Amino acid sequence: MKNDTQAKHKVTERILQLADHWHSRLVEIRREFHMYPELSNQEFRTTSRINEMLQEFSIEKIETNLTTGTAAILHGKQDGPVIAIRADIDALPIQEENEWKFKSKHEGISHACGHDFHTAIAIGAALILRDLQDEFPGKQLPGSVKFFFQPAEETEGGAESMIHAGLLQNPSVNAIIGLHNKPEIPAGTIGIKEGFLMGSVDDFRICIKGKGGHAALPEKTIDPIVIGSAVVQLLQTIVSRAVSPLESAVVTVGQFHAGHATNVIPNEAVIAGTVRTSSPAIQNRIENLLTQSVRQTVEAMGGKAEIEYARLYPPVVNDAKVAAVLKQSAVKIVGATHTLEAEPTMGGEDFSFFQLEVPGCYYWLGTGNPEKGVIHGWHHPEFKVDEEAIKTGSAMMAQSVLDLMDKLK
Numbered sequence: 001m002k003n004d005t006q007a008k009h010k011v012t013e014r015i016l017q018l019a020d021h022w023h024s025r026l027v028e029i030r031r032e033f034h035m036y037p038e039l040s041n042q043e044f045r046t047t048s049r050i051n052e053m054l055q056e057f058s059i060e061k062i063e064t065n066l067t068t069g070t071a072a073i074l075h076g077k078q079d080g081p082v083i084a085i086r087a088d089i090d091a092l093p094i095q096e097e098n099e100w101k102f103k104s105k106h107e108g109i110s111h112a113c114g115h116d117f118h119t120a121i122a123i124g125a126a127l128i129l130r131d132l133q134d135e136f137p138g139k140q141l142p143g144s145v146k147f148f149f150q151p152a153e154e155t156e157g158g159a160e161s162m163i164h165a166g167l168l169q170n171p172s173v174n175a176i177i178g179l180h181n182k183p184e185i186p187a188g189t190i191g192i193k194e195g196f197l198m199g200s201v202d203d204f205r206i207c208i209k210g211k212g213g214h215a216a217l218p219e220k221t222i223d224p225i226v227i228g229s230a231v232v233q234l235l236q237t238i239v240s241r242a243v244s245p246l247e248s249a250v251v252t253v254g255q256f257h258a259g260h261a262t263n264v265i266p267n268e269a270v271i272a273g274t275v276r277t278s279s280p281a282i283q284n285r286i287e288n289l290l291t292q293s294v295r296q297t298v299e300a301m302g303g304k305a306e307i308e309y310a311r312l313y314p315p316v317v318n319d320a321k322v323a324a325v326l327k328q329s330a331v332k333i334v335g336a337t338h339t340l341e342a343e344p345t346m347g348g349e350d351f352s353f354f355q356l357e358v359p360g361c362y363y364w365l366g367t368g369n370p371e372k373g374v375i376h377g378w379h380h381p382e383f384k385v386d387e388e389a390i391k392t393g394s395a396m397m398a399q400s401v402l403d404l405m406d407k408l409k
């Protein structure tokens, strides 16, 4: 038993050494991606550079039918578990306002969410795990590792395109892990929690058909603005009255369009907004309630409602077993005092599509560092990361993969 523990210690030490060894190269890689950011589903240069790097590092690329995005595999023991690491690779339509030599060369586009950093970390994890093969019997890891370089996280369809490309099969993935940088917690810390981490994302659009007419003769009309006002009020009561105070949901109306003149009651009003929830059950409940009660309210007031409700992302809900393993991995890499309970957010993330298929855990990698000016949140024009955290992230990914292989074998 003691020998086993010592051997595991030795592996962690080796992981940390390798993370150090590869760090300067990974910083270069991250800066290159930073200079050439590409929008969702247009990540052509990024994809071909990742493929070139895989070749350079002798890591096997998985052939796919994806237009952008790519995947790789390190083959381990044949009957061992298969773990996937997912990194997103797309950028945002935001003009970068940082001044440094690796500033975005693409006008109006930048990696203001740090997906360049996530990509470098996944490549770092691949390098560490590749080098670690030598430490294992037969120079093989106890299982296989897949690396998903996913397009289009910021818009939609990226995760689903990877699932449809069959990447979770042949060999079948047993668990998937992913991370997001988090400037709100210090570099050198990791935040993990089981269960709910990020909200589902749904959009709705309600068109209220009334009957227009003269503003001074309301009795001859069915006023869609008055009906719409009642609908907005109604929507506010869904969360407060139909969702347990111990659960989370948000219904926000972001648009209310109606009318063109002060003396005319228009024919219709359009209300649109977003719904965020913390579980698929609440997501179902709100969709049903919203569509039924809006229709009934509008009809009770004499109008007709056309309702479109679109489910974009399910919530990120972390598997308890995988999250528990990752907490232990984090303790090995950053220590117990730097392993935090992750704070959830209602922001959405399409990693959740993978979690509908296989157990998974998404976690926060601390990148905050006020001394280096790393204080801005995601999507800010001056968004930054502390590049030291590339080490922590790659080491954490490699350690998590080995710990999951150990627990799932």
Ligand code: NI
Pocket (backbone or CB within 6 Å): 113, 114, 115, 180, 378
């Ligand atoms: Ni992001």
